[in-house]
Amino acid sequence: MNQGLKVLTVEVxxxxxxxxxxxxxxxxxxxxxxxxxxxxxxKRVLFSEEAIKEWAAAGGTALAKGESENPNKPINYDKIxxxxx
Numbered sequence: 001m002n003q004g005l006k007v008l009t010v011e012v013x014x015x016x017x018x019x020x021x022x023x024x025x026x027x028x029x030x031x032x033x034x035x036x037x038x039x040x041x042x043k044r045v046l047f048s049e050e051a052i053k054e055w056a057a058a059g060g061t062a063l064a065k066g067e068s069e070n071p072n073k074p075i076n077y078d079k080i081x082x083x084x085x
Contacts, residue, residue: 006049007039013047017056036060
């Protein structure tokens with residue numbers, strides 16, 4: 001039986017994914033800047049557990065389409081996109 005998408009609140013994501021190593025405010029700032037995949041539902045910010053794990057496995061970044069990773073090029077945070085589940 002498919003259990004569906006596991007959605008996490010900010011507080012749960014901080015504890016379950018980051019082990020409490022960052023604050024809820026830090027996670028909210030990252031979400032607001034589009035640095036971490038999230039979904040807004042009204043005023044709530046929710047995170048897909050699967051999308052966050054994929055994001056972390058990719059080194060914590062999601063590059064815009066067509067942009068290649070070049071270690072000599074500084075990261076342009078304007079080109080980082082939000083990944084919706």
